[in-house]
Amino acid sequence: MALITQHVLETALADALHSSDLLCGLSLQPSHPETRTGCTRLNGGIGPPADQPDLPYITAIAKECLRWRSVVPLAVPHIATQEDEYKGYRIPAGSVVIANTWAYSRDTRYYPDPETFQPERFLLESGELNPDVLDPAEMAFGYGRRICPGRHFAEASLFTIIASVLHTFDISAPLNKDGNPVKLDVKITNGVVSYPEPFACTIQPRSATAEALIRANASA
Numbered sequence: 001m002a003l004i005t006q007h008v009l010e011t012a013l014a015d016a017l018h019s020s021d022l023l024c025g026l027s028l029q030p031s032h033p034e035t036r037t038g039c040t041r042l043n044g045g046i047g048p049p050a051d052q053p054d055l056p057y058i059t060a061i062a063k064e065c066l067r068w069r070s071v072v073p074l075a076v077p078h079i080a081t082q083e084d085e086y087k088g089y090r091i092p093a094g095s096v097v098i099a100n101t102w103a104y105s106r107d108t109r110y111y112p113d114p115e116t117f118q119p120e121r122f123l124l125e126s127g128e129l130n131p132d133v134l135d136p137a138e139m140a141f142g143y144g145r146r147i148c149p150g151r152h153f154a155e156a157s158l159f160t161i162i163a164s165v166l167h168t169f170d171i172s173a174p175l176n177k178d179g180n181p182v183k184l185d186v187k188i189t190n191g192v193v194s195y196p197e198p199f200a201c202t203i204q205p206r207s208a209t210a211e212a213l214i215r216a217n218a219s220a
């Protein structure tokens with residue numbers, strides 16, 4: 001199942017980057033010139049997908065993914081090139097400084113009930129993004145002048161993959177022998193880069209149209 005998922009995600013990303021077919025129909029709103037045909041465009045390059053302003057919930061899911069399970073939980077160690085001070089603590093030149101991104105993402109001042117996956121935490125009641133909630137991208141990609149240069153590409157990819165997968169697939173917990181959904185227990189790996197361990201889930205096309213779209217793109 002994990003292999004299928006990976007293949008589907010890779011296919012979705014590759015297709016989204018090279019054609020806009022997989023995302024057709026995500027937004028038909030005429031307010032964005034790029035979507036007049038009913039197909040999402042990536043604005044001709046790396047950047048936020050054109051449909052993003054119309055899909056705040058997808059953006060909220062992407063933010064919650066970055067927060068809930070940090071990909072690089074302790075960032076990458078940096079070294080202080082000169083002596084510094086932080087909240088009264090002297091940091092001698094040459095010190096290794098490790099930013100605890102995991103702890104930031106669990107700070108209840110910004111993220112109440114942090115262990116719960118809850119994209120709504122980034123939204124206002126109106127459904128728009130709440131600009132007052134700390135954006136996890138501020139920490140997920142590291143800090144300072146060595147901050148991840150791929151962050152904009154990564155965020156655009158996350159949005160595109162999540163939108164494409166949700167547009168075409170129903171993903172649900174597997175059923176036990178009594179036909180009831182199994183409670184998922186998502187375990188993540190330890191290490192500099194952290195990722196989910198394989199887990200069972202059911203992935204099905206949302207409709208016959210969705211299945212045709214998936215097959216057309218998978219064989220391209």
Ligand code: HEM
Pocket residue numbers: 071072075076077140141142143144145146147148149150151153154
């Ligand atoms: C969700 C996806 C990603 C996450 C969470 C992530 C996170 C990070 C983090 C935490 C660092 C260390 C920054 C620091 O030293 O403070 C980093 C560095 C880096 N990332 Fe990413 N990254 C992601 C995707 C990408 C992508 C898509 C690319 C390239 C296309 C990329 C290229 C790099 C490179 C080259 C560095 C080293 C930068 C340097 O040391 O000067 N990353 N990333």
